[in-house]
Amino acid sequence: MKKQEKLYEGKAKILYATDNPDLVVQYFKDDATAFNAQKKGTIVDKGVMNNKLSTTLFEYLAKGGIKTHFVEKLSDREMLCKKVSIVPVEVVVRNVLAGSLAKKLGMEEGVQLKQPVIEFYYKDDALGDPMINADHVLAFGWATKNEIDWISDCALKVDVLLIELFARHGIRLVDFKLEFGKHKGEVILADEISPDTSRLWDMASGEKMDKDRFRRDLGKVEESYAEVVRRICG
Numbered sequence: 301m302k303k304q305e306k307l308y309e310g311k312a313k314i315l316y317a318t319d320n321p322d323l324v325v326q327y328f329k330d331d332a333t334a335f336n337a338q339k340k341g342t343i344v345d346k347g348v349m350n351n352k353l354s355t356t357l358f359e360y361l362a363k364g365g366i367k368t369h370f371v372e373k374l375s376d377r378e379m380l381c382k383k384v385s386i387v388p389v390e391v392v393v394r395n396v397l398a399g400s401l402a403k404k405l406g407m408e409e410g411v412q413l414k415q416p417v418i419e420f421y422y423k424d425d426a427l428g429d430p431m432i433n434a435d436h437v438l439a440f441g442w443a444t445k446n447e448i449d450w451i452s453d454c455a456l457k458v459d460v461l462l463i464e465l466f467a468r469h470g471i472r473l474v475d476f477k478l479e480f481g482k483h484k485g486e487v488i489l490a491d492e493i494s495p496d497t498s499r500l501w502d503m504a505s506g507e508k509m510d511k512d513r514f515r516r517d518l519g520k521v522e523e524s525y526a527e528v529v530r531r532i533c534g
């Protein structure tokens with residue numbers, strides 16, 4: 301497999317083509333952004349840590365029957381993935397009230413929800429990823445009924461699997477964001493799963509171990525990402 305031209309550069313990752321048209325290389329950067337890229341910074345070695353953690357999580361989910369774009373880890377910052385066309389919908393799963401939902405409802409973070417909540421956001425940076433519902437997805441043709449049902453079902457299965465894994469390592473899975481893509485007509489889990497895209501709280505202390513440490517200037521950002529990697533990847 302030979303890495304070729306840059307296909308796309310995002311806020312946290314770069315995608316490269318390969319000599320195989322079905323495969324791409326996902327390169328993880330240290331750049332961190334928050335609040336729709338109004339806040340910018342660097343989290344030292346974040347790319348290495350997120351690549352390592354995403355690899356472990358994708359391998360774990362695959363064993364649990366989840367189809368993902370992950371093929372293999374190539375290097376510290378690179379992962380070989382199936383090439384997908386991304387469904388332009390961010391899928392958020394919440395187990396505990398936090399972040400934008402806590403703000404919207406004017407409630408304190410930390411309330412355990414009686415059941416998981418799935419939310420959809422339209423992927424559009426210029427619009428700040430507006431919240432949408434399943435009808436919008438169908439009405440605008442971003443996915444079919446079968447696809448969005450499958451995506452919702454998959455997101456809930458991922459939730460069950462990840463809650464269990466993180467809990468075993470003393471971490472409470474508060475919420476997370478998934479992205480899905482189509483590869484040869486089939487919808488699969490794509491993107492990454494990391495402290496950039498999830499909220500992870502230490503079960504014993506309640507300490508945040510995710511990107512909120514960067515968003516809210518809580519300090520110990522690198523240390524917290526490293527601790528998640530240490531616990532989950534060993």
Ligand code: UDP
Pocket residue numbers: 390392398399400401429475476477496497498499511
């Ligand atoms: N999230 C993400 N990318 C986004 C928006 C949210 O990865 O563009 C993740 C975020 O890290 C959190 C979950 O999705 O784990 C729910 O985020 P929320 O809606 O509370 O928004 P935020 O507080 O990030 O603005």
